[in-house]
Amino acid sequence: MFHFEPDLVRLAAGDQIVFLNTRGDHTVHSVPQFSPSELEPIKISYKREASVSFPSDGVYVFRCRRHGQYGMVMPVVAGKGGDLDAVSEQIETMRASDREKGAVAALFSRYREST
Helix, strand or coil, X not given: CCCCCCCCEEECCCCEEEEECCCCCCEEEEXXXXXXXXXXXXXXXXXXXXXXXXXXXXXXXXXXXXXXXXXCEEEEEECCCCCHHHHHHHHHCCCXXXXXXXXXXXXXXXXXXXX
């Protein structure tokens, strides 16, 4: 119940994602450590549908503000991605529970294994 579907997204730079909130009590917030400075912070609260564009290559992470503590996170790799070597350091600097950080780390590990 506390997860994004899919939980890891790969797309081309310039593409967008449409978030559909089927339960109504979830949010979508960008994690600052995984958000390029040229991109406005994403703060979507309790909307049934919202879209987010990814204008450039990069690694992005989103969380549900209410349920991130349960591991409700979703990395997005746009285009060629970014510096995957810096991911561990970025995860450590997140203001998040150990469970949330672990979920992000596990998803990036799965991504690395598949590339």
